[in-house]
Amino acid sequence: MRVMVIVKASADSEAGGMPDARELAEMGKFNEKLAEAGVLLMAEGLQASSKGVRVRFDGKQRTVIDGPFAETRELVAGFWLWQVRSMEEAIEWIKRAPLFDGGMEIELRPVAEMEDFGDAVTPETIREYETKVLKKAAKLREKAAKH
């Protein structure tokens, strides 16, 4: 299974603060361990929310709102994507992460896989959907052939 590990923003990250050399080295070491265990798929840090935008949908209207955004604790500052065998394994790994001792909360969320859609996606619904799409495709082909 894949798990996204979400690191929330802090006042520091929002101020555009970047980790210093020592912190980078420590995090690098942790990432190395993750890679060594074959767990690491992706690791990305995001720029401060002042560099980002939000697009609000309201009916047909779209409004672009420039950052920075408030609610620092709810902002995402970076993420990992891990391949693990269980949620427990992801938890074991995150417990070993450096740099968060100052009081951080890291969120771990399993990435949805086909089979996780549960009852919403049954073999029947997939088949139904596929038949529908195939019929449409056939019609389009017929139409194309006539032209």
Added chain:
Amino acid sequence: MTTADVHRTIETVWKIEAPRLIAGLARMLRDVGQAEDLAQEALVVALERWPHDGVPDNPGAWLMTTAKRRAIDQLRHNRMRDDKQAALDYELQPDAMTHAPDHADALDDDIGDDLLRLIFTACHPVLTRDMQVALTLRMLGGLTTPEIARAFLVPEPTVAQRIVRAKRTLAEKHVPFEVPRGEDLAPRLAAVLEVVYLIFNEGYTATTGEDWSRPALCEEAMRLGRVLAGLAPREPEVHGLLALMEIQASRLHARTAADGTPILLLDQDRARWDRLLIRRGLAGLERVEQLDGADGNYALQAAIAACHARALHARDTDWARIAALYAKLAVVAPSPVVELNRAVAVSMAEGPEAGLNLVDALQNERALRDYHLLPSVRGDLLFKLGRCDEARAEFERAAALTGNARESELLRQRAEACVER
């Protein structure tokens, strides 16, 4: 935490720590079997104590310290038995143990090398392929005997026996715990990669969804591939194999219909291919090229898989490039099956006639005598050329040869279609 929670935690910690523990201990003891036994003993101690004392802050170091204490006892015991044993010189100062966590950390620095040694030992040629697979999954995957048995659909005692025999064989043959150097490396690395790919294929060919532990086997093989790529970053074939596995695995969700029927590559819904795995696979191939390894066996297979991955629609497939890659593969890893695949690619690139010429050259190939895909491919090419009677005979022959009921049915349908035409 309830005891059940603690046990789950221990199991998880074990899966993460087992390879590092076993590798570190094996370096000390020069005996993989003993190392595994000691690591297991440490696990048992954890199972006894953690439910009462709580899970330690650094469970990995705790396990390592516990196991190393026992390892040192073992070494002392060995020394009494045989004073000359070379392994003894290794870190025997008793005070090293009073700073046990530091000790475990110090070991960490070399852990990459140790893991690499462990992989090479588990895949040593004195072992049969079955033993290599079982030992690799056990020591590097942290899988239990029942888990391995379930993954390979073999009885548990069989797996247990393979592991016991493997460990005994390694000890009896005095297999050194090391990564081969110089000209010994390439063939041994090839064997390691083969074991990993075998594990992957065991998971990949099991298509139906009943037993989810088999796609897990693909994931385990990819994990091992990633570990290897991290440990041996300069070996292009390692990246080639990983790229091949990632690109193939990207299709896992698309290769069976809802009712379990296999869907052929060209008919798959490519929207269901896993883009992340494809991206990783393509990046891996770039790495292979930087390392001048594009002509390696796995690199070529990965490059072929990449041609399909790059095509958003089946009709966009670069068949000429695939045919050229198969031609190269036929040189690096010659086999009639590769030739047959090349024939298909050539027929897609240049037309059925050109493909048929290549297939006809394979007609007397002994290795393909009972291989249903030969008449199946030939039938398809003949059908495309309008030679329906011949095509029908080939489809019927193919249907009789395949052991798979679904495939056989499909081939019979194709044979019938020849009559109607």
